[in-house]
C-alpha cells in the first residue's frame with residue numbers, strides 16, 4: 670500500500686483494481702487506456718483468469734492497473750479462485766474501478782458493494798454506452814445516483830466510440846496518492862513475457878474454437894529460449910478430456926496449426942522478433958476442479 674509521505678512530491682502513483690462481471694469490458698478498457706493490445710480481449714466471458722498489471726502514464730501520475738477476473742458465482746473451484754483473486758485485488762489497491770455495462774441492471778453493483786465491505790474508494794465506470802440510447806443512459810445514471818455517497822465518481826465510457834478516456838484518467842489521477850513512480854515508465858506491463866505469451870496462446874484458442882472447450886483448457890509455457898532475433902517457445906495446452914484434445918488437434922492437425930499460427934503472429938508482433946512455437950496438447954482430467962493441479966499450473970490459493 671502506498672502512503673503520502675511527502676507533500677512536495679509532484680508525482681503520483683498507485684494501484685487500481687479493475688473489477689466487474691465477466692464480459693463487462695475490462696480487458697478492452699485496459700487495452701484502450703494503455704494503447705497496446707496486452708490484456709486479453711475475448712467475446713466470451715471469463716477469459717481473464719489471472720491478474721495482469723498494466724501501467725499507464727497520465728500527466729504526473731503512474732497508474733498501475735490490476736486486471737481481475739470477473740466477480741461471479743462460485744459454482745466451480747476455478748471460479749472460486751477468480752472470485753478470491755478479485756477480492757484480494759480490491760484489498761490491495763488504492764482505488765477500485767467498478768465496470769458496469771450501461772445495459773446492466775444494478776444487481777451486480779449492489780453485489781460489489783456487499784463484497785466491498787471495507788468500502789474501498791471506487792469509481793463506477795459505465796461501459797459500452799454506445800449500446801444504449803441517450804435517454805436510457807441518463808436513466809441509468811440516475812439509478813446510480815441513488816448510491817452517490819458510495820462512489821467517488823461515475824464516468825460513462827465507450828471504447829467503440831472513443832468516449833471518456835481523458836475524463837477517466839483525470840478522475841483516477843485525482844484520487845491517487847502522491848508518490849514517486851514505482852516502475853520504469855518505459856515498461857508497459859509488469860507481467861512477464863511468459864504470462865503474455867500464455868495469454869496470447871489462450872486468446873488464439875478462444876478465437877479458433879467456438880464452443881465450451883476453451884473454458885476447459887489452459888496453457889503452460891514449458892520453456893522459452895530467448896535468442897537475439899528469435900524466441901523458441903514450447904507450450905502445452907491442457908484439456909479435460911481426450912475428445913477435447915481431438916478437437917483441438919483437428920483433422921490432420923489443422924486446428925492446432927491454426928491456433929499455433931495465430932498465436933505466433935501475435936507473439937511476433939509483440940516481441941518484434943521471430944518466434945518458433947512448439948505446441949503440445951495434453952489431457953489432464955479434472956484439472957479445473959482439482960486444487961493441486963491448479964496450483965501446479967500457477968493458480969495459487971493463498
Ligand SMILES: Nc1nc2c(ncn2[C@@H]2O[C@H](COP(=O)(O)OP(=O)(O)OP(=O)(O)O)[C@@H](O)[C@H]2O)c(=O)[nH]1
Pocket residue numbers: 689690691692693694695696697698709710711712713714715716717718737738739796797798799800826827828829830
Ligand atoms: N459496443 C461495445 N462493446 C464493447 C465495448 N467494450 C468492450 N466491448 C465488448 O464486450 C465484450 C467483452 O469485453 P472484454 O474486454 O473481453 O470483457 P472482460 O470484462 O475483460 O471479460 P472477462 O475477461 O470475461 O472478465 C467484447 O466482445 C468487447 O468487444 C464498448 O465500448 N462498446
